[in-house]
Amino acid sequence: MKQNTIFKTFVSRFLILILNFGLVIYSTNMWGSSGKGLISIIIADLTIISFFANVFVGSSMSYFAKKIRTEEMLLFAYLWAVITGIMIPVLFSFSHASEYSGYLIALSVMSSLLTANINLFVGQQNIKMFNVYTVLQQVVHIIFIIIIVYFVKITSVNAYFIAQISCFTLLFITSAVQLTRKAHFKGILLSKKIAFQMFSYGWKIQLSTFLQFLNNRLSFYFLEYFKGIVSVGIFSVGIAFSEAVWTVSRSLSVVLYADVINNTNSNDALEKTKISLRISFLITLLFIGMMLIIPANWYAMIFGKDFSQTKEIVLLLSPGILAIAVSNIIGYYFAGINKLRILNIKSLVGLLLTIISSFYIIPRWGIRGACIINSASYCLSSGVLFWRFYRITEFRIRDFILSKAEINVLMRKLVKK
Template sequence: MWGSEGKGTISIVIADLTIVSFFANVFVGSSMSYFASKFKTEEILPFAYLWSILIGILIPVLFSFNHTLEYSNYLIALSVLSSLLAANVNLFVGQQNIKLFNLYTVLQQIVHIVFIIIVVYLIKITSVNSYFLAQISCFGALFLVSTFQVLKHCDFKRISFSKEIGNKLFDYGWKTQLSAFLQFLNNRLSFYFLEYFKGIVSVGVFSVGIAFSEAIWTVSRSLSVVLYADIINNKNSNEAIEKTKISLRVSFLITLLFIVVMLIIPAQLYSMIFGKDFSQTKEIVLFLSPGILAIAVSNIIGYYFAGINKLRILNVKAMIGLIFTAISSFYIIPRWGIRGACVITSISYCLSSGLLFWRFYQITEFRVQDFILSKTEINLLLNKVLKKK
């Protein structure tokens, strides 16, 4: 409906929103999950809510110099509401309530689509603004519902701001978010180089391929969250390593399957679904596929290191990928455009993931079997899918 230009606008605003979320996640991200089992909810949630509001306003105001006033207002609303919702959802992870985490992860997509339909077809706002209005409504509704579920178990008399707890949240949070922010820049820097050298339309085309990559990573990220919740509540290091290896092979094989399926789909089908502007989608996925597979593996290992509070390697891994992306983009994207951005992104993913992979297998024995499901594990997966005991 909005074409490649509209898709490009959405991609840039959502990229800015993601940058805001990295600052917000110092208190509402992994630190919320990590300390949920160590402190009372009433002691950590006030920090998360207050930080969400402050960062959700401050960072978008700084970004307003590069956007129209209209999009800046959308970014402020999206930033505050998405951060508040993230605080609740990550609290569920720390409480090992994976059911609620999964529910809200899925609902963010479904409710957003429902509100888009309402805004476009009932309210009759058909511009790209409808995307942002729908997303604001989605975040707001889910935050209210999740807050009710969180606060009904809280004792309001115990709400407090402890300097000691605040310092611990900040110390853990900024270390994990530094790594995540560097990785994000590694993932999205090509957007800004493409916009500068080739225009917003090329960003829209390239972003569809990236969206497919991130859709495939859903399996890896879901496994990672479950693994992370288990590790931070588990004191047995050997058991944690074994569970990490099981998650590794499941993530590797399922991701490989998805990539093969996407490459089998005819290029014409992508054009039929997304429009003639997106005829390069299959080619983009092909170039990105080695990096997609690499990140699917490194996501699992990264959450293992985060779960045992070994964060330095995550920062080094992200920095290596970012440096390669920044330097190579200056030379390759002006010459090769979208194709060059794909090659750079894929190589960067492989380089950064390779370091994490090497570090993990320094502390454990490498086995080819780590990437091959056993008969017992296949049966277990089938039983879970079929809901059999």
């Protein structure tokens, strides 16, 4: 694993973290807790849809990038993105407000098309383009929000969704041009064998991801049902902090995944996993400490008076944030070696805890209860993954501590940059 690639990926993810917080601050102040709650629900719906789309446009694109011709994979991925992006939001419209169905369809289609291209970059080990497009998703989204709110004069929460659709569309077009310059689509047929290969790998990894998503987001729906949309908006800011911190482990995971699927040396892959694991553990611990140092009244000042509970939410979520940050690394290792069963088991265990406890705890304790449930679920599911990983390798405390040599390398790169 190239240290320079890890460093650049970390820098790009840290930039995304900053931009994401800027967007959260703006949306809470612009549209309040109810507007933020609506955005959170629509984005949660979009994430659910993406799990179905990602059977073809997700990790399958990375895993088979050097095994199947680019144009053959893109043909399946693009068709699947359009089909799922239209059909599933239509089904959702029967249980959700139809006012936002059009936005959800456009977001689903364009997000899936762009995801296919980005994951293909990962499989080609073109991490530079992966980093560029993940950062641009935040940058371009913010630029379009500025244009739509302050120049087009659309000031309702609709501006958020219109800007995001415009962002996905622009980035899909530019990335597609890059990927298809040397592709030859003429005469390409839909191969059942390729479809089966991509589907077989894709649905297994997406099942795990979907179950983990439910662990992360099911509390939104329980809170909306028992306590109302405002509580979802307040709770979502704490979750936004969690996901911002996870950008560190996810950036390391992407680099590790691209390396593992192209690496035939199992011992080398294990050692690289442990290096990523300890970097993720220590940096996540640092970020959590920084968030807890910030005075509670600062959160209310930054996000608005409705969000005075944010520090307490972050504190209650902290154990789970740290557990997931580390287990993300191990999860991508198992995905890279096509050992997907354990990912499904760990996600299912966490989900069962979330469902069973939510019916009792959230009606009584509200947002605090949702935090406790999420954190407990994260720790339990991560514990299952740790147990499986350390059955195939020796457990060492130093797996979580950077060596002097690694610290020196990191410091030299920081100084150089």
